Amino acid sequence: MKRLYGGIDLGGSKIESVVCDEEGRVLASERRPTPVESAGALLEGLAASLRAACATAGARPEELEGVGLGAPGPLDAGSGLLLEPPNLGGLRDLPLAEPLARMLGAPCFLENDANAAALGEFTFGAGRGVRDGVYITLSTGIGGGLVLDGRLYRGASGTAGEVGHMILEPEGPLCGCGRRGCWEALASGLALAREARAALERLPAGPEREWWLARLSGRLEAVTARDVFAAEAAGVAPGPELVEREAGWVGVGMANLIQLLAPRRIVVGGGLSRAGERLLGRARARALELAFASATRELEIVPAELEAPGAVGAAVVAMRRLRGEA
Numbered sequence: 138m139k140r141l142y143g144g145i146d147l148g149g150s151k152i153e154s155v156v157c158d159e160e161g162r163v164l165a166s167e168r169r170p171t172p173v174e175s176a177g178a179l180l181e182g183l184a185a186s187l188r189a190a191c192a193t194a195g196a197r198p199e200e201l202e203g204v205g206l207g208a209p210g211p212l213d214a215g216s217g218l219l220l221e222p223p224n225l226g227g228l229r230d231l232p233l234a235e236p237l238a239r240m241l242g243a244p245c246f247l248e249n250d251a252n253a254a255a256l257g258e259f260t261f262g263a264g265r266g267v268r269d270g271v272y273i274t275l276s277t278g279i280g281g282g283l284v285l286d287g288r289l290y291r292g293a294s295g296t297a298g299e300v301g302h303m304i305l306e307p308e309g310p311l312c313g314c315g316r317r318g319c320w321e322a323l324a325s326g327l328a329l330a331r332e333a334r335a336a337l338e339r340l341p342a343g344p345e346r347e348w349w350l351a352r353l354s355g356r357l358e359a360v361t362a363r364d365v366f367a368a369e370a371a372g373v374a375p376g377p378e379l380v381e382r383e384a385g386w387v388g389v390g391m392a393n394l395i396q397l398l399a400p401r402r403i404v405v406g407g408g409l410s411r412a413g414e415r416l417l418g419r420a421r422a423r424a425l426e427l428a429f430a431s432a433t434r435e436l437e438i439v440p441a442e443l444e445a446p447g448a449v450g451a452a453v454v455a456m457r458r459l460r461g462e463a
């Protein structure tokens with residue numbers, strides 16, 4: 138009988154669960170909204186989601202070798218405790234791994250969500266076969282995970298890999314973390330939308346402004362990163378300049394990571410990565426322009442491959458912890 142693993146990705150708005158085999162093949166997956174009314178409701182939601190994925194896969198939860206849970210940090214991976222997640226309705230110091238293990242009848246392991254996704258991509262996705270790599274998720278925020286010498290790198294405090302909060306411009310725009318000029322405040326989806334709002338306010342009357350008013354039903358302040366990429370594809374100002382600026386900042390952050398870590402591969406996931414080479418191509422060019430040539434000779438910057446990197450990565454966390462690996 139094949140060994141099966143469960144993986145759960147706990148996000149601020151949704152829970153995604155998978156059941157997969159030891160080669161990372163997804164046998165079943167399930168999604169539902171995240172209940173944040175109480176700790177009990179959250180645990181019930183996590184267990185119910187994984188049970189539903191198990192039912193589709195034709196397995197019982199207690200038949201799983203183990204279950205990994207990826208959650209937004211800060212958390213304590215060793216003790217399975219969620220410390221003070223910013224997007225989960227004020228829940229804090231919440232034990233997750235132990236109660237979930239009791240509810241499911243299988244060992245459970247907690248990991249930071251971006252670290253889990255990094256392990257997923259560097260085990261079964263676009264990073265497989267590589268021992269030194271960086272995973273970056275470009276989304277409403279920017280997250281990341283470091284796989285160095287074949288292992289997840291957590292640092293002395295366990296918080297390594299918070300690439301989105303590298304400070305690139307100390308007097309720059311305010312970040313969600315309270316600091317200024319973090320990479321996330323300059324290059325995330327929210328940062329792109331903020332720049333777009335400012336640019337649209339200045340846009341004079343004319344066909345471009347008409348295009349935006351039609352697309353956004355008259356509410357220019359509702360612009361999102363997705364609208365900016367649509368404008369860029371249609372050649373409507375200020376779409377192209379905004380995407381150029383965005384790609385430039387993505388490249389600056391990557392150049393810093395290259396100088397520091399000299400990775401073999403940078404894997405880029407998250408919603409913004411769906412813009413593909415239009416974003417990644419320019420970001421790569423900028424990063425190569427700024428980093429030492431000697432550090433980039435063998436470097437590849439590629440899009441993520443996994444359908445559900447967070448949930449599959451969580452299953453990889455369970456596989457590795459059961460083998461005694463970090």
Ligand SMILES: [Zn+2]
Pocket residue numbers: 301302312313314315316319321322
């Ligand atoms: Zn920050």
